[in-house]
Amino acid sequence: MRELALHILDIAENSISAGASRIRIGVEENLHTDRLKIAIEDKGKGMDAETLAKVTDPFITSRTTRKVGLGIPFFKAAAESSEGHFKIQSQPGHGTTVTAEFKRSHIDRMPLGDLAGTLQTLIIGTPDVHWIFDYRINDEIFEFDDEPIKEVLDGVPLSDPGVIRYIRDTLRTGIDELRQSADVPTNH
Amino acid sequence: MPTVKSLDDLKKIREEALKKQQMKETSGKTEVIVGMGTVGIAAGARETLKAILDIIEEDNLDNIIVRQTGNIGLDSFEPIVQVVLPGKEKVSYGRVNSEMARKIIKQHVIGGEIVKEYQIVG
Numbered sequence: 001m002r003e004l005a006l007h008i009l010d011i012a013e014n015s016i017s018a019g020a021s022r023i024r025i026g027v028e029e030n031l032h033t034d035r036l037k038i039a040i041e042d043k044g045k046g047m048d049a050e051t052l053a054k055v056t057d058p059f060i061t062s063r064t065t066r067k068v069g070l071g072i073p074f075f076k077a078a079a080e081s082s083e084g085h086f087k088i089q090s091q092p093g094h095g096t097t098v099t100a101e102f103k104r105s106h107i108d109r110m111p112l113g114d115l116a117g118t119l120q121t122l123i124i125g126t127p128d129v130h131w132i133f134d135y136r137i138n139d140e141i142f143e144f145d146d147e148p149i150k151e152v153l154d155g156v157p158l159s160d161p162g163v164i165r166y167i168r169d170t171l172r173t174g175i176d177e178l179r180q181s182a183d184v185p186t187n188h
Numbered sequence: 189m190p191t192v193k194s195l196d197d198l199k200k201i202r203e204e205a206l207k208k209q210q211m212k213e214t215s216g217k218t219e220v221i222v223g224m225g226t227v228g229i230a231a232g233a234r235e236t237l238k239a240i241l242d243i244i245e246e247d248n249l250d251n252i253i254v255r256q257t258g259n260i261g262l263d264s265f266e267p268i269v270q271v272v273l274p275g276k277e278k279v280s281y282g283r284v285n286s287e288m289a290r291k292i293i294k295q296h297v298i299g300g301e302i303v304k305e306y307q308i309v310g
Contacts, residue, residue, distance in 0.1 A: 001229065001230055006229055006230075006234065009224070009229055009234060010226050010229050013224055013225065013226070013229070013258060016258065017258050070225075070226040070227075071226040071229070114234075117234055117235075117238050118234065120238065120241065121224070121234050121237050121238065121256065122256075124241060124254060125222065125224065125237060125254060125255055125256030126255070126256060127255075148195060149195070149198060152195050152198045152199055152202060153198070153202055154202070156201075156202050156205045156206065157217075157253055159241070159244060159252055159253055159254040160201070160205045160250070161244050161245045161247075161248045161249060161250070162201035162204060162205060163198075163201055163202075163205070164241045164244060164245045165201075165245050166193055166197065166198055166201055168241075168245075169193060170193055
């Protein structure tokens with residue numbers, strides 16, 4: 001995977017598989033401290049200490065168990081190879097938070113990629129999950145919460161053509177405007 | 189660039205969607221499912237799902253529910269797309285890129301005819 005947005009998608013898939021009712025995705029770029037932070041936080045069933053220890057080890061995960069968490073070691077490696085770090089915190093019955101931090105300007109730091117595409121996929125593809133997205137660059141923020149949208153739609157599916165357009169345009173515009181206001185190239 | 193839309197815009201979209209629903213007979217909805225496990229994502233499943241959403245939007249197609257699911261268990265065939273027409277059995281397609289997705293939507297989802305050359309026969 002060559003985009004951080006694809007890693008975000010993969011980690012969020014783990015949260016979906018864990019039966020999460022609410023998933024928050026946070027992206028934070030700080031141009032002054034030169035750090036980029038990504039957090040995927042779910043309200044789900046969580047993991048015990050033993051499972052938690054296993055999921056970051058590429059040689060233990062998979063095969064015998066369900067194929068959940070296969071992408072975690074790759075995401076961890078992506079963070080650690082760009083002067084960053086990676087952490088999973090989990091509590092059985094409460095949920096899991098995955099955080100990855102990068103040196104923003106590091107030569108090996110993967111581009112964020114198509115964040116809007118990842119979010120569109122998650123929001124429309126899993127209508128039962130309450131999705132929250134916040135994207136910060138320095139002191140500016142773009143926030144997206146799909147709950148008010150679902151309340152207005154009141155049963156009209158998220159894959160209605162007009163709704164697809166609405167969600168896509170809202171995400172793209174919000175992300176682009178935030179980047180413009182912080183003078184960050186729209187594709188980076 | 190599109191401007192930020194308000195929830196009032198969304199209310200109008202909802203009303204239109206409901207009008208269209210009333211005009212049509214309730215023939216049931218077609219489900220299109222995309223496998224979004226790690227292997228699927230690495231093979232391009234997000235682009236496939238985005239292409240499906242784009243086709244629905246461009247061609248203004250109603251009564252299609254797009255869902256994603258975790259690992260389907262056929263790694264070498266990812267990205268996998270499954271189509272379930274109302275009252276019909278699930279049909280699975282393998283190594284589906286954006287262009288193939290377009291053909292599957294046109295021929296199978298709208299036309300009702302399975303795209304045999306892309307089908308995974310198990």
